Amino acid sequence: MLSLNKAQWVTVVVFLALLATLYFGCDTKSNKQEGIEKSRAEKIELIDIDRYIRNNKELLPPAISNDIMNVERTITEASVDEEKIEGFKELASLWYAAGFPLSSAFYAEQIAKMENSGEAWSIAATTYSLAVQKSDEDLQKKYAVNKSRNAYDKAIELDEDNIDNKINLALSYVDVQDQENPMKGILMLIDLNKKYPNDPSVLYQLGRLALGTNQIDKAVSRLAKAVEVKKDYTAAYCLLAIAYRKSGDEKKAMEAQINCDTNKN
Numbered sequence: 001m002l003s004l005n006k007a008q009w010v011t012v013v014v015f016l017a018l019l020a021t022l023y024f025g026c027d028t029k030s031n032k033q034e035g036i037e038k039s040r041a042e043k044i045e046l047i048d049i050d051r052y053i054r055n056n057k058e059l060l061p062p063a064i065s066n067d068i069m070n071v072e073r074t075i076t077e078a079s080v081d082e083e084k085i086e087g088f089k090e091l092a093s094l095w096y097a098a099g100f101p102l103s104s105a106f107y108a109e110q111i112a113k114m115e116n117s118g119e120a121w122s123i124a125a126t127t128y129s130l131a132v133q134k135s136d137e138d139l140q141k142k143y144a145v146n147k148s149r150n151a152y153d154k155a156i157e158l159d160e161d162n163i164d165n166k167i168n169l170a171l172s173y174v175d176v177q178d179q180e181n182p183m184k185g186i187l188m189l190i191d192l193n194k195k196y197p198n199d200p201s202v203l204y205q206l207g208r209l210a211l212g213t214n215q216i217d218k219a220v221s222r223l224a225k226a227v228e229v230k231k232d233y234t235a236a237y238c239l240l241a242i243a244y245r246k247s248g249d250e251k252k253a254m255e256a257q258i259n260c261d262t263n264k265n
Helices: 006-044 049-057 062-077 081-097 101-115 118-134 138-158 163-175 184-195 200-212 216-229 234-247 250-264
Strands: none
Touching: 049 062, 049 101, 062 081, 081 101, 101 118, 101 138, 118 138, 118 163, 138 163, 163 184, 163 200, 184 200, 200 216, 200 234, 216 234, 234 250
């Protein structure tokens, strides 16, 4: 039988400990990564959208339900993608008109997956955002939020120059805050302002949020710059009138209000 002295035993023990650390450590890292990916998927798939759509069909008037089933049949029988896309567009329209924006957004997403364009993903994201506003049920709202952000990410990836998608993604985090980073939406808008300092839409949103938190000086500064860049920016003039009034500058408030009322007409 092989005999080991004390020093040799220590060497063996240390070697086995290192081996176990490497083996189980790599395994743990792999499992952790799998857990993160699974968590991401679960965050999006909070509801069974197919079941949701099936259940909602039962709530529709018979005529609309029949129209939807006819379009679904047409899509199933379609031989080319163009026909399927037209069918999905019709379904998105029918569901939205019936008052089910989440179902509509699902079909807008199917179009985006097939076309894979920045515009198509932007439309899907916007429709999911509308579903967020109209959803009363918590899981449906969370599902729509996650889907909307995912779609905006894809739209931005495909159309980097479209600032509207970046603004809308930031506003998604403003309206429904990230629990781990409640300031994420505001910080995203501030970063956009640094990158596009003269963009009137970014200035307007920052001014609107400053006004909402009673940061009057910041609101005036940003909104005044927005209308300087975009002379016919009605919404900015209307908020600027309020901001000036709150700051005590009644003269400028009246001037901004005139531009607000004039541009409305």
